[in-house]
Amino acid sequence: MADPGIHGGDDVDHRQDSGNRRLYNPYQDLQIPYRTLYDLPTSPEFLFQEESLAQRRSWGENLTYYTGIGYLSGSVAGASLGLRRALRSAEPGDTLKIRINRILNSCGQDGRRIGNRVGVIGLMYAGLESGMVAARDTDDWVNSVLAGLGTGALFRAANGPRSAAIAGAIGGLMVGAAVAGKQVLKRYVPI
Incomplete structure (x- = not known):
């Protein structure tokens, strides 16, 4: 955050340098409302209330x-x-x-x-x-695993049912491992 003394406002800067001289502040008498300019909200702003309730991407x-x-x-x-x-x-x-x-x-x-x-x-x-x-x-891990299973099967569907089943199982296992790894990271790694 910016130094309040630089931008004037309520705080008057009476700092001195090592030679006991008062430092010049060009913004001292301007009365700029720096707090409203630089103290911005950290959470996202939504246009509609329904958007703020959703916890996932569209x-x-x-x-x-x-x-x-x-x-x-x-x-x-x-x-x-x-x-x-x-x-x-x-x-x-x-x-x-x-x-x-x-x-x-x-x-x-x-x-x-x-x-x-x-x-x-x-x-x-x-x-x-x-x-x-x-x-x-609902939005849970089952959707992700089923989507991985379906993606693998759909991607290899042209090669026959056996290839589609194997690719579907691999896709489901990969997404399941990714979801489990994400949960482990959330639990044990402080972010």
């Missing part, structure tokens, strides 16, 4: 968040895999331009491919989780 925010996080993390992981692949495929006679071109092409191709996949998984998960919240009219 379906649109949820959709944007999971899709964006999925695409970004998938792109970074894909780019790192592409970098590894490009460095392995380097030949001894390549020039620096060819090596840089190979690295950029490989990072871009793998980053885009994996980023799109993980972004679509995030999109499906967000849609299924928001649908489960709307259908069950």
Whole structure:
């Protein structure tokens, strides 16, 4: 917070420096209401009362968040895999331009491919989780686990029922582990 003596107001600054001279304060006589300018509320402000009662993101925010996080993390992981692949495929006679071109092409191709996949998984998960919240009219861990199960099954549904069942089980277990880990962090890690 700003020093009250700097902005004038009710507090008059009579501080002195080491030479026993009074320090000059250009804001002393302006009577600026600094407290109303700098003491801002720390809680979010809502336009409607119903928004303040909800303790979770809306379906649109949820959709944007999971899709964006999925695409970004998938792109970074894909780019790192592409970098590894490009460095392995380097030949001894390549020039620096060819090596840089190979690295950029490989990072871009793998980053885009994996980023799109993980972004679509995030999109499906967000849609299924928001649908489960709307259908069950409750927001608990069951919605998240069922959304993970449904996302895995839906993502691999084109490969057959066995692949969809295995992917659904993996998705449900991954989300269940994430929900359990979040609860452990909330309980034992002071934030």
